[in-house]
Amino acid sequence: MDKTNKYSGRMGMQYKTFSIYAKEVNYDNESRTISGYAAIFGNKDKAGDILIKGCFSKSIQDRGPESPANDKIIMLWMHNMNEPIGRIAVLNEDEKGLYFEAKIDEVPRGEQAIKQLESGTLNQFSIGYQYVWENCEYDAEKDAFIVKEVKLYEISVVSIGCNGETEYLGLKSIEDVEKAYEELNTEISEVCSGMPASKQQKIQRIISKAMSLASFRPEIRKEPTPEGEGADMHGNKVKSMFENLKLK
Known part of the structure; x- marks a missing residue:
């Protein structure tokens, strides 16, 4: 199966959320360090992905906390690049998933994150990433996307898991x-x-x-969609506008 058809909505930046519980996140008040897991390996998630151990290894090597990169993987508030809340001090893969430790800055959003993680009001971390297509494949038997490599950009504290394909813009007039x-x-x-x-x-x-x-929406098509092509909730064939896009 052509994965660019099966997963045509997965181009560009994506977000994946992992709910946490009190026993799975720790906070050291003295060092202002939050630690926990930002992703879990081996299970099929709600997006139909199975993350394989090693999928973050190149990103950690290239832009992890111990790398010489200036654009290191960063800790954000709600995926907002304008609101970094801390520095990721430890980032590694173990048998369970992607483990991190982040030192939270004394900034308003950082204080909010700490208080609301402690209270349980916030209980989710989310990652911002892109698929590395040549190292991902569709498994028809599991009906899952086997993810062997992604480009990891950030880890966020979030309220409700973000959907990388939609964004509310608040346009009323x-x-x-x-x-x-x-x-x-x-x-x-x-x-x-x-x-x-x-x-x-x-x-x-x-x-x-x-x-x-x-801005262009054709009329809803009535005929069945050929197998192997993407489809929306009405059975319409869909194709990402970016699928065949490539900057030289």
Whole structure:
């Protein structure tokens, strides 16, 4: 089976959440260190993935706490890159899963995370990652995606597990939409800053095309979907707009 069809919605950044319990997370008040597991190996999760021990090893080697990288894997509040809450001091794989220890900074979100983890109001960690497709495969017998490697970017304290395919933007009026477009243009400019002009223009064209495609919804199809192709909840064939996208 073609995994890019079976998992066409899994392009780009993804999020995976693991619920924790009091006995599975520890907090050292003196060192302000939270420790626990951010992912578990060997079980089929709600996304239909089975993480295999070793899937984080390259990320840990390249960007873990002991690596020389400047862009190390970071501890965030709710997957928000603008709200880092601490430094990951220990990150390794054991037989159970991805174990971490993070030293939490004395910042408002850090204090909130500590208090609400201690109280039990928050009880989930989540990882932000991308699949490394050549090291992942679909197992038809288990009806699961066997994940042998991912690119790990961050670990977050979260309230409710994020869905990497959806995002509520809070757009209620044309003014909200126009403001969102202005913010998007600013974000694109910041990301493209320093790139060659040709590369910037190419990225902007791709984003414009993606936005145009996202706003177009054809009529619901009635015919059955051929086996092996992705489908939405109505049985419509679906295909990620990014599936055949590749920057040179």
